[in-house]
Amino acid sequence: MAMPLRQSLRLGGYLLKQKLLRKEKFPMLVELEPLFACNLKCAGCGKIAQPAHLLKKRMPVEQAIGAIEESGAPMVSIAGGEPLMHPQIDEIVHQLLQRKKIVFLCTNALLLPKHLHKFTPHRNFAWMVHIDGLRERHDESVSKVGGFDGAVDAIKQAQRAGFRVLTNTTFFDQDTPQDVIEVLDYLNDDLKVDNMQISPGYAYEKAPDQEHWLGVEQTRELFKKAFADGRRKRWRLNHSPIFLDFLEGKRDLRCTAWGIPSYSLLGWQRPCYLLDDGYVDTYKQLIEETDWEAFGRGRDPRCANCMAHCGYEPTAVIATMGSLKETIRAAVSS
Numbered sequence: 001m002a003m004p005l006r007q008s009l010r011l012g013g014y015l016l017k018q019k020l021l022r023k024e025k026f027p028m029l030v031e032l033e034p035l036f037a038c039n040l041k042c043a044g045c046g047k048i049a050q051p052a053h054l055l056k057k058r059m060p061v062e063q064a065i066g067a068i069e070e071s072g073a074p075m076v077s078i079a080g081g082e083p084l085m086h087p088q089i090d091e092i093v094h095q096l097l098q099r100k101k102i103v104f105l106c107t108n109a110l111l112l113p114k115h116l117h118k119f120t121p122h123r124n125f126a127w128m129v130h131i132d133g134l135r136e137r138h139d140e141s142v143s144k145v146g147g148f149d150g151a152v153d154a155i156k157q158a159q160r161a162g163f164r165v166l167t168n169t170t171f172f173d174q175d176t177p178q179d180v181i182e183v184l185d186y187l188n189d190d191l192k193v194d195n196m197q198i199s200p201g202y203a204y205e206k207a208p209d210q211e212h213w214l215g216v217e218q219t220r221e222l223f224k225k226a227f228a229d230g231r232r233k234r235w236r237l238n239h240s241p242i243f244l245d246f247l248e249g250k251r252d253l254r255c256t257a258w259g260i261p262s263y264s265l266l267g268w269q270r271p272c273y274l275l276d277d278g279y280v281d282t283y284k285q286l287i288e289e290t291d292w293e294a295f296g297r298g299r300d301p302r303c304a305n306c307m308a309h310c311g312y313e314p315t316a317v318i319a320t321m322g323s324l325k326e327t328i329r330a331a332v333s334s
Helices: 005-020 061-071 089-098 112-118 135-142 147-160 177-190 216-226 228-234 241-247 283-289 309-321 324-332
Strands: 029-033 075-078 102-107 125-130 164-171 195-200 262-264 267-269
Touching (some): 005 309, 029 061, 061 089, 061 262, 061 283, 075 089, 089 102, 089 112, 112 147, 125 147, 135 147, 147 164, 177 195, 177 216, 195 216, 216 228, 216 241, 241 309, 241 324, 267 283
Parallel strands (some): 029 075, 029 262, 102 125
């Protein structure tokens, strides 16, 4: 199952506008990081490795909104760190929704019950909860016993309150096709979240765990087996069919890193949130002063094993919208 139809239509209209304006590079979604601090120490994340003075900082609301307005992106994924540790996170979400942005608030959900009352269900808002496997696997990933149960309880509470809830699951080389099947079956059939996002783990250089990243062939083999027998069609996956084809090795794609830029306390990160080639102050600088052709598998050795959605889902979306056949396939599977 592909992205929700309404989201696809919104993206389609946005892409058509960019084509009419003859824009070559444009953001589909901005990864907004209004803080680096977190309440967990996940093995696959290095955000809390930032200096102490940065971990104490919180992005002002006007700065966060200004960056999104400058970029013109129709969608925003608010991450961190843990966004719910930001004292004005509800105001950031509220102002983005007022500007008709589609907003995903990424969280480990452990603080969600404490802050849920600050938010109101909205058609353009969804919680994006990190679930990195079932209980034992998730707790190992987030380095906290009880992390899985806390996240599941928070998801159920948000669902009862009328919110849309999505999940984001990262897989590593110790995960098997059966692990993928079991966690997606649980999220789809038992927890009944609205949509699920999946991604192979990328070798993020600041992450504490540097031993369990997936290579390209491992990724393809993992998802080819997990998606066998038509299983992927019944899961509510928040991805285009082309991106899922890419994950299981049915087709290759070039990285479109400019499609999902990242903005944090340090500025616009070049070229994407997985690589750290410095920061610039404005979105215009990011687009015009970055050599985008230098990145992606086959071009930069750091990208050799990357199949992350931040670089390849935009490519897949553009390919979908540029083909009547693929547009129909995406619509049928929605």
